Amino acid sequence: MPFQQRSITTGRSPILLVVLGLTGLTFFVVPLLGLLWRVPWKRTPDLLTSQMVLDALRLSVIASLAATAISCVIGVPLAWLLARAEFPGKAIVRSIVTLPLVLPPVVGGTALLFALGRRGLVGGPLNQVTGLLMPFSLWGVILAATFVAMPFLVITVEGALHNLDEKHERAAASLGASRWMVIRRITVPMIAPSLIAGLALTWARAFGEFGATVTFAGNLQGRTQTLPLAVFVALESDRDAAVAISMIMVFVSLIVLIALRDRWWR
Amino acid sequence: MVAVVLTSQGLTADVVVHRSENFRLELCLSIPSGKTVALLGPNGSGKSTALAAIAGLISLDSGRILFNGVTLDDPATGAFVPPERRKAGVVFQNYLLFPHLSVLDNVAFGLRSRRIARGEANTRAREWIERIGLTGMENRKPADLSGGQSQRVAIARALAITPDLLLLDEPLSALDISTRSELRHMLKEHLTNFDGPRLLITHDPTEAFLLADEIHVIEDGTVTQVGNADEIRLRPRTQYAADLAGFNLIMGTARSGIVDTGVQPLYIANNEIAGPVLATIHPTAISLYLEPPKGSPRNSWSTTVYRVERFENRIRLSTGPPLPVTVEVTEQAKTELGLKPGTQIWVALKATEIGIQPGRFS
Numbered sequence: 001m002p003f004q005q006r007s008i009t010t011g012r013s014p015i016l017l018v019v020l021g022l023t024g025l026t027f028f029v030v031p032l033l034g035l036l037w038r039v040p041w042k043r044t045p046d047l048l049t050s051q052m053v054l055d056a057l058r059l060s061v062i063a064s065l066a067a068t069a070i071s072c073v074i075g076v077p078l079a080w081l082l083a084r085a086e087f088p089g090k091a092i093v094r095s096i097v098t099l100p101l102v103l104p105p106v107v108g109g110t111a112l113l114f115a116l117g118r119r120g121l122v123g124g125p126l127n128q129v130t131g132l133l134m135p136f137s138l139w140g141v142i143l144a145a146t147f148v149a150m151p152f153l154v155i156t157v158e159g160a161l162h163n164l165d166e167k168h169e170r171a172a173a174s175l176g177a178s179r180w181m182v183i184r185r186i187t188v189p190m191i192a193p194s195l196i197a198g199l200a201l202t203w204a205r206a207f208g209e210f211g212a213t214v215t216f217a218g219n220l221q222g223r224t225q226t227l228p229l230a231v232f233v234a235l236e237s238d239r240d241a242a243v244a245i246s247m248i249m250v251f252v253s254l255i256v257l258i259a260l261r262d263r264w265w266r
Numbered sequence: 267m268v269a270v271v272l273t274s275q276g277l278t279a280d281v282v283v284h285r286s287e288n289f290r291l292e293l294c295l296s297i298p299s300g301k302t303v304a305l306l307g308p309n310g311s312g313k314s315t316a317l318a319a320i321a322g323l324i325s326l327d328s329g330r331i332l333f334n335g336v337t338l339d340d341p342a343t344g345a346f347v348p349p350e351r352r353k354a355g356v357v358f359q360n361y362l363l364f365p366h367l368s369v370l371d372n373v374a375f376g377l378r379s380r381r382i383a384r385g386e387a388n389t390r391a392r393e394w395i396e397r398i399g400l401t402g403m404e405n406r407k408p409a410d411l412s413g414g415q416s417q418r419v420a421i422a423r424a425l426a427i428t429p430d431l432l433l434l435d436e437p438l439s440a441l442d443i444s445t446r447s448e449l450r451h452m453l454k455e456h457l458t459n460f461d462g463p464r465l466l467i468t469h470d471p472t473e474a475f476l477l478a479d480e481i482h483v484i485e486d487g488t489v490t491q492v493g494n495a496d497e498i499r500l501r502p503r504t505q506y507a508a509d510l511a512g513f514n515l516i517m518g519t520a521r522s523g524i525v526d527t528g529v530q531p532l533y534i535a536n537n538e539i540a541g542p543v544l545a546t547i548h549p550t551a552i553s554l555y556l557e558p559p560k561g562s563p564r565n566s567w568s569t570t571v572y573r574v575e576r577f578e579n580r581i582r583l584s585t586g587p588p589l590p591v592t593v594e595v596t597e598q599a600k601t602e603l604g605l606k607p608g609t610q611i612w613v614a615l616k617a618t619e620i621g622i623q624p625g626r627f628s
Contacts, residue, residue, distance in 0.1 A: 167362050170323045173349040174356040175376035176427060185375075189366045 032250065039247055040240040047244040055222040056230035056245070059141060060207060063226060067145035067206035068153075068199055075153040075202075076195070080183075082154070083161035101151045108147050109215025116143065116216075140217030141224050145206035152205055156198030160191040200260045204253055275299055277431060277463040280329040281319050283312075291315050291487040292329075297463035304466040304478030306498075308506060312487040313467040314359065317435050320465065321356050322349035333431060333463075350379070355429030359436040359467075361420040363408035369395065369419055370404040376427035394422040398452070414445040421456060432457070432464040438473055447624045450476060472546070472623075475499065475515060483507050499592075514547040514591045520622065530589035533564035535617045543622050549582060549594035551619035555612040556603055563614035571609040574600070581605075585613060 040047070047053065081087075082094055100108055116123035116134040123134055134140045168190065172182045188195065210228040217224040219233065227245055234242035276298040283291045291312035297303045305313045318324045320331060322338065325346055331338040338347045363372050374391035378384065395404055398418040408416055417437065424432065437453060438446045454477060457464055468474050474481050475495035483491040483498060483506070491503045498507060499515065516532070518525040523537040525545055532545060553559070559566050572586040582594050583605060591613065595605065603611070 167358065168364060170318075170349070171356065171358055171362040172364070172375065172379070174321050174323065174352075174354060175379055175423065176350045176353075177375070177379035178350055181379055186364060190364075192366075 035243060035246055035250065038239075038243045040244065043240055044244045044247075047238075047241045048248065050241070052221055052225075052230055052233075053227075053241070053245060056225050056227045057248075059138065059222075059224070060226040060228075063138065063141040063145050064203055064206040064209075066142045067149050067209075068203040070142070070146050071150040071153045071202050071206075072199060075150045076157055079154045079157035080161060083158045097154050098151050100148050101155075105144075105148050105209065105211025105213075106215050109144055109212035109217075112140075112144060112147060112212065112216040116140075135216055136218045136220060136224060138223065141213055141226060144212035144216045145209045148209050148212050149202045149205035152201040153198040156194050156201065157191065160194030160198075161187070164190055197260060200256055204256060207253070208249065275334060276301075277320070277465075278330075278332040279316075279320055281316050281331070282327050282329040283315055283319055283324065284327050285312065285315055285487075289487055291319075293482065293484065293487075293489045295465070295482065297465060299462050301480065302457055302464040302466055302478045304468055304474035304481045305484050306468055306471060306474040306481050307484035308469055311484045313469075313484055314435055316484075317356070317433050317465065317467050320431075321354045321433055322347060322352045353427065353430040355424035355427060355432045357417075357420050357424045357432075357434045357437045360440050361408070361416045363411075363416055363419055363423070365408050368405050368407060369400065369411070372408065372419055373422045373426050376423060380427065391422075391426060394426045395419075398422045412445075413441050414449055417441060417449055418452070421453065425456060425460070430462050432460050432462060433467075434465065435467045436469070437466070439468070439470060453477065471498075471513075472515070472544070476544075513549060514545075514552075516545040516547070516589070516591075518543060518545060523617075525620075525622070527589060529587070530565075530567055532589075532615075532620060533617045534620050534622055536622050539622055539624065541624060543624055546621035546623070547591065547615065547619060549592045551615065552591060552593045553614045554593060554595060554599070554603060554605070555614060556610075558612055559614040564617040565615040565620075566612055568610070568612055571605055571607055571611060574606060585611070 078097065082090065082097070087093075113120065113135060115121050116126070118124065118127055118133060118135065127133055132139070134143060164187070169182050169186050172186045173179075177185065208228055209226070210232070213224070213226060214229055214232075219225050219229050221230075225233070227249055231242045231245045231249075234245060276296065279293075279295045281291060281293050281295070285291060289312070293305075293312075293316060295303060295305075295316075305316060307313050315324065319326055319339070326339045326341050328341050330340045330342070333352075336347075337343070337345045338352060339345065364375065367375065370388060370391050373394050374384075374387040377387035377390055382390075392401075392404065395401055398421065400415060400418055400422075403411070403415070408419070411419065417440070421437070434453075438449055441449055450473065457477060466474065466477055475498075478495070480492065480494060481498050482489045483504065485504060485506050491498060491507055495515075499513075516525075516527055518527040518532065520526075520534065520536075520539045520541065520543040522540075523534055525532040525534055525543060527545075534545070553563070558568075567588060569585045569587065569589075572584045572590065574581065574583045576582075580594055581597060581600050582592060584590060584592050593613070595603075599605070603609070605611070
C-alpha cells in the first residue's frame with residue numbers, strides 16, 4: 001500500500017500535465033520579461049524621481065493604506081456578521097459584498113459617482129451639510145480603492161471564521177471572558193494568518209486600482225493621480241516612464257507576496 | 267422554608283432542549299455540593315447538550331436551572347445568566363486548549379478574563395501548573411504537549427477560576443489507556459478536593475463507576491435509569507445499560523500474575539502488573555458447569571446461583587460467595603443446567619478473559 005501511495009502522489013508527473021502547466025507559467029512570465037526587456041535602466045532614476053511619479057507614489061501609498069485600514073475597520077465586522085449572525089437575506093447580502101470582485105471597476109466608479117457625487121443620492125445632501133466633496137479628491141481615490149478591494153478581506157476573513165471551530169470561543173466564555181474579550185483574545189488571534197493574508201490581498205488590490213479611481217476621482221496630478229493612472233498617462237507621452245513605473249509596481253507587489261508567502265500557503 | 271433551604275444547595279437542572287426537529291433532550295438532575303453525578307450514555311444521546319445548557323453555552327427551550335438558589339436559566343421568566351457569569355469550570359472533550367496561547371496563558375486565561383491583574387493571575391496559574399506536575403512547561407504551546415499533559419492543563423485551566431460548579435465532558439476519552447488510568451487518579455483527587463457539585467459526562471462505564479456517586483443513564487435524550495454503580499451494573503433496565511454496564515468489576519491487588527481479591531484469587535494473563543488493580547470480566551466470558559470443569563480454565567470455584575433474571579432476550583444470573591459475579595447464559599444452557607436460585611454450580615474463567623487496569627474504587 002505505501003508503494004501505491006508513493007507512485008500516485010510523488011511519482012513522475014504525466015507529461016501532458018507538465019507541458020500544459022509550464023505553458024500556464026510561461027503565460028505569467030512572458031509579460032514580466034516584456035516589461036524587463038524595455039526598462040530604460042539609465043533613465044530610470046531620473047524617471048522615477050520626476051514630480052509626477054513622486055506625487056503618484058505618495059497618493060498610491062496613502063490611498064492604498066487608507067483603503068486597507070478602512071476595510072479592516074468595517075470589513076472584518078461585516079465578515080463576522082456574514083459568518084456568525086443569522087439574518088434574512090444573508091445570501092443576497094453576500095452576493096452584494098462580492099459583487100465588486102466581478103464587476104468592471106469602471107462600473108463601480110460610475111456607481112460611486114451617482115451615489116456620492118455632487119448631485120448623488122448621498123453625496124448631494126452630504127455636500128450641502130458638510131461641504132465635503134468626494135469625487136476628484138483624495139477621499140474619492142480612497143473610496144474607489146476601498147470599494148474594489150474590501151471584498152477580498154471580507155471573503156478571506158469570513159472563510160476563516162467559518163472554518164474556525166467555535167468550541168474554543170465557547171471554552172473562553174465558560175472561563176469568564178466577555179464576548180468582546182473572546183473576539184479580541186481568541187477569535188482574532190486564531191484567524192490571524194487569514195486576516196493578514198486578506199489584508200495583504202486587499203492592500204495589493206487597492207494599490208493597483210485603476211478603473212473605479214479614474215471614473216470616480218478623475219486623473220489630476222498631485223490630487224488623484226495614483227501610480228496606475230500615471231502609467232496610463234505616461235503610455236501616451238513617455239513610454240520609458242510607463243515602463244519604469246510599472247516595474248516599481250511589479251517589484252513592490254512581489255515583495256509583499258514573498259514576505260507573506262509562509263502565511264499565504266497555509 | 268426547609269424545602270427552600272434544601273433546594274438552595276447545589277445544582278438543580280430541569281433541562282429541555284430541542285436540538286433538532288427529531289431530537290429532544292429532557293432530563294432532571296440534582297447535584298448536591300460535594301457530590302459527583304455522571305451522565306452515562308452513547309454518542310448522540312444528548313449528554314454534551316445537557317452540559318452545554320448547564321454551562322450556559324446554549325439556552326433551554328423549557329425547564330429551569332437553579333444553582334444555590336439562583337436561577338441560571340428559566341425560559342418561562344426570560345432569566346438567563348450568560349456563561350461568563352456562571353462560574354462553571356468546564357473541562358471540554360478534546361481539551362480545547364487555546365492553540366495560540368502558552369500553557370501559562372491558557373491556565374491564566376480565566377483569571378485574566380475576570381480582570382485579575384496579570385502578575386497575580388500568573389502567580390496563581392503557576393501554582394496550578396505546579397499542582398498538575400507541569401512545572402517547566404509554562405511557555406510551551408498546546409501543540410507541543412502530549413494528550414495527558416493537555417488534559418492536565420485543561421483541568422488546571424477549569425479549576426484555576428475557583429469555580430462554583432465543575433463540569434467534565436468526556437474528560438478521559440481522548441487519552442490512551444495507560445494515560446487514562448493515571449489521569450483518572452488525578453481527576454479523582456481533584457474531584458474529591460472540589461466542594462461544589464460536579465457533573466461528569468461519559469460514555470465509558472468504568473469512568474462513571476469509578477468517579478461518580480450517582481449515575482444517570484441517558485439514551486436518545488431521556489434518562490432511562492438512575493442509580494449508583496452497583497444498581498446500574500447489577501440491575502440494568504435497558505439494553506444499552508445491560509450491554510455496557512453488565513460487566514463485572516472486581517478490585518484487588520496484583521502480584522506475579524495473581525490478583526488477590528481478599529476472597530478468591532484470580533489468575534490473570536499479565537505477570538508484570540503489580541499493586542491495586544481493577545479486573546473487568548464480561549458476563550458472557552464466564553462459563554458454568556454442574557461438575558468441576560475439566561480442561562484448562564485457570565480460574566474455577568464452586569458456588570451457588572443467587573438470582574436469575576431475564577432481560578429481553580438474555581438471561582443473567584448472579585452467583586453467591588466466595589466471589590459474586592454476574593454471568594450471562596443462553597436459554598438453552600439455563601434449561602440444560604436447570605439453573606435456578608440455590609443451584610450448586612462451578613464457575614470457570616480463562617485468565618485471558620480478565621481485563622486488568624491499574625486503579626481502585628474510592
